[in-house]
Amino acid sequence: MSLGRTPDFYRYVEHPISGAQRDGDFVVIRWPDGEEMRAYALWLFENRMGDESIDERTRENKLDPADLPSPEALSGVAVAPNGDLEVTWRGYPPSLYHSGWLRHVHEGRHTQSAHIPPVRTWTVSTLPELPTFNGPHVLQNDEALRAWLTALAELGIARLVELGSDEEVVTKVGLRIGALRDTNFGTTWAVTADLDPGSVANTALPLAPHADLPTRETPPGYQLLHCQVNDCTGGLSHMTDGYAVAEYLRDNEPDVYGILSRAKWIFFNRSPDHDHRWSGPLIDHGGPDSPLTFRTFHPVRAFPDMPESDVPLAYEALRRFSALARSDEYQLRSVFAPGELVAFDNRRILHGRGPFSETTGRRVLRGAYVDHDEVHSRLRVLMRRHQTARISDGPE
Amino acid sequence: MSLGRTPDFYRYVEHPISGAQRDGDFVVIRWPDGEEMRAYALWLFENRMGDESIDERTRENKLDPADLPSPEALSGVAVAPNGDLEVTWRGYPPSLYHSGWLRHVHEGRHTQSAHIPPVRTWTVSTLPELPTFNGPHVLQNDEALRAWLTALAELGIARLVELGSDEEVVTKVGLRIGALRDTNFGTTWAVTADLDPGSVANTALPLAPHADLPTRETPPGYQLLHCQVNDCTGGLSHMTDGYAVAEYLRDNEPDVYGILSRAKWIFFNRSPDHDHRWSGPLIDHGGPDSPLTFRTFHPVRAFPDMPESDVPLAYEALRRFSALARSDEYQLRSVFAPGELVAFDNRRILHGRGPFSETTGRRVLRGAYVDHDEVHSRLRVLMRRHQTARISDGPE
Known part of the structure; x- marks a missing residue:
């Protein structure tokens, strides 16, 4: 041989x-x-x-x-x-x-970053609408998949349309990328007010801009949310680029940025059967090479874990960050229509929703998580194939 | 109400x-x-x-x-x-x-550490045999599960016995803890020389002391390995407490320890369908609150990612670390018998095996990963219940 x-x-x-x-x-x-x-x-x-x-x-x-x-x-x-x-x-x-x-x-x-497009931050004025791709094409065609994942890596968010309402859609889309990340909510999970709520997500309450599962050492990288039904009033989908808010604060309000990156909180979930906890700042730089993580799901932000003198400042900074994240400048709001799937970087994009009325109809989403590792691996493979296709056939 | x-x-x-x-x-x-x-x-x-x-x-x-x-x-x-x-x-x-x-x-x-037992490092002289627990008890009884997980969190390793040879054993044991971590190898995976090898693990080659998947931002926390068949000669199971080796180097060879914690390598897998990459040092302290991670699977350590002047020192330190990890003082070697499941902290314990002979018989293991988050959550819930059982029934 x-x-x-x-x-x-x-x-x-x-x-x-x-x-x-x-x-x-x-x-x-x-x-x-x-x-x-x-x-x-x-x-x-x-x-x-x-x-x-x-x-x-x-x-x-x-x-x-x-x-x-x-x-x-x-x-x-x-x-x-x-x-x-x-x-x-x-x-x-x-x-x-x-x-x-x-x-x-x-x-x-x-290198690790070689085939991954650089991050582009956005506000509502630079990205007035969600970048949108044809779902069936992404399911069938690798070049369409590459285009969608490239937008996802650059902007942190990209939508698929025309996917229908089957419960399996989110799994099919996720497996086009790689392994799904399982949690105590299951490999895929429903977001609907019909459920006995184990989380405020499963109520008709509004949800402030947040990123899921800050209770974990490494929160899920990307979130896929597929809309199966949405015929009630209200419940607009809200998306904010956390990176853009952080950039603004770093450049204009360095004290607020400093305390948000430094002062730690203990995040924990209050389930009878699980007790996940992690201590970290709201703007979490993690290890020297980790991507920035926003730990911003306030329902599970439970205890300050910082010197007492930081506590009042940390609350003030928290308030400021949340006010910016939900402002008209940073928060992109849209109707979430059945058959659509919105994918976003769960460690970067702060998602939320307006309150909705349970008496006017139903709002049923199905979600799944896919880690950064998986999205990046798939992007590298697709980029490599895309480039190889252009290499003239020399001897290997 | x-x-x-x-x-x-x-x-x-x-x-x-x-x-x-x-x-x-x-x-x-x-x-x-x-x-x-x-x-x-x-x-x-x-x-x-x-x-x-x-x-x-x-x-x-x-x-x-x-x-x-x-x-x-x-x-x-x-x-x-x-x-x-x-x-x-x-x-x-x-x-x-x-x-x-x-x-x-x-x-x-x-706090995050409240119900988690502190780490106890070990060498072969302080832990001459794997701590061993009855598998069926752990599957049925929460106090037995708590005892096993406590040893696992303390020592980084603990064995279950008398579990039989069914392919489902590793899943059953994993789900006693929480969600399994899926990867491109599947939610559970076989280690056997019969397979077309996608990794050197699936050959009869010896495996140097290592920790799996350093190509990921956060490598899997715990690994469960269940032995289904083992009737060939050779193939002793090797386990080293990476924390003990690191402690020794930190206290006695600070230059080696320094370069191992500082000089980064690009880890990547060479699969046609996946391209996972991560850059980090061998002894990776990650974020300020992350547990130490040993990035020590050398088959996927691909490129130095450090100043040139560090490269010769980094290779020398690599050699020294690996020699200690496989020395009689640090490496615990044992026969892996059918019906046994060895669980270990994949970010702490360096596992390996001796070469075995494919002509004398077969060696079939089935593995699964469960993240630290899941083990810690389960331990906290069990500890909480254990303590609550001792609280006199006052009004709630």
Whole structure:
């Protein structure tokens, strides 16, 4: 069996290198356009195809790091006839590295953010209507799926229409992306005033701008809400870009922004059978690489978890943030029609609704959660296929 | 309908207060034993039972923070005849606060860590055998479930025995805790060399000490592995307490510990249909309140994401960490017998296995993931019930 040429299953355009030389334990790789990449010897070793490093069947590195050789095992570098990098090793067979694969790393296309569109914040004046896509197309066609997910990642929100009223719609749409995130509410769940309420969501009460499940370490990334029935008066759907509100506060009211990002609250749910708790600020930066999370479902914001001197300021900031989030400038309000599915970033977009009248009709939504990881993975795969389709068919 | 006395559904022992007075916008609450609590006026307002604040049916706060009154709405405080706190408000009906509920907040039993046992690290000399519990008891009895989950939270690992070999065992055990975490491998998944391998786990290769899915923002919290068949030679199960290794390095080799906690790697899976990526250090402290996460599944550790000067140090530290993790001092090795289920904290315990021989027999495991949130919620509910069972029946 001939070995695969890359430590993965992707296709890369050939990008022949023009030179390679050793510099201590690094290899300096050069392209004819003057670009230069520095690769550490042991990183190259880990990415060798074959028995010592990359497993041929899974293309996963099977090396226990405790067994890595010394970087001095690298004994020579050269340019192969086809422009690949050729490395010789003391005590191991030589190895080849695909020039296009090296170039994709050099260009940063291996990074977490590589195929994910950058965030664009919005207010009602820049986004007066929900971005809208044809639901059946998204279910059947990968390019339509890619367009919808791209809008979702950029704006945090995008709507599908013409999906009908079946209970299975939200599951079908979710599985086009990836695994659904299960919680104590189930893999999919109803929002309707007909239910015995375990949450204020299942009442006819208005809901202030919020993001679901701040009681979790990592709240659900995206929320899919499908409207099955809506023939009552009231119950407008409200959406606010939390990022836009946070940007405004950061630039104009830094004290308010500061306390919202610093002062922690204990969030917990009050169910007899569950007791989820998390302590964090309203504007939660999480780890150094985590996306911003708004912990803004006030029905489960239960206790201040901050120095006493911060408490009055934190309440004042809370009030200010909520007033902005529901203002005409930031809150996009729309009718939620049967057959529509609104997807939004649950850690970014604050959703809510106006009160509705239970006597005039029914309002039945079905929801599901899909984590950021899943949306990003699907987007990367679709982007990769989209790009590969444009690669002229060279030898792989 | 008489209002519930607390903003939740729990029972509290009466703990009559002896005094209450106003201090600016705070209320100072005193108990006969000298304990004193300071409560902010608006926090008390948010926790009023009734129409303005706590919804009677859900016991959730239904107040939009933008509508909070000024703290000066608080006009008077007093001790009620039964020792509860009584507060009068300008423009709102007076409200009562259960003395036992106030005391539980004062004692910090409302916090995230309140009912979760503290972590105890271990090495092979302090934990020579896996802590073991009777599986059928855990499936049927809540006290047995509590004992098992307590060991799991403390030690990061605990085994169930006598569960038989049915494929459904792992689901049944998982659902005793809460929602299972689905991934592209499915809600439950097989580990066996019979499969077309999408991961090195499904080969007969040895697996170095690792933690699953470092490609995710928050890797799965707990892993349940149920052994259905194991009649081949080899394939010992390996378990290392990552916390113990990290403690040792922090205290004895601070440079190694430093680089492991600082230098980031891009983790990504190489599947044709998924492209999960995350960038983080091996010892990942995440957000300020996140539990430590070990990102140690080397088959998906793909690219350094750090300054070049850190790369050689990072490889050296990687080698050192892996050598410790698989040493006799830290790695607990055991036979995995059919009918056993080993549960472990996937962000703490590094698991692995010895190589096995595919010609001598089969080794079939079935796994599932359950997040920390779910384990902690279940533990809190069980602890609460355990404690409530000991409360003498006073009026609720």
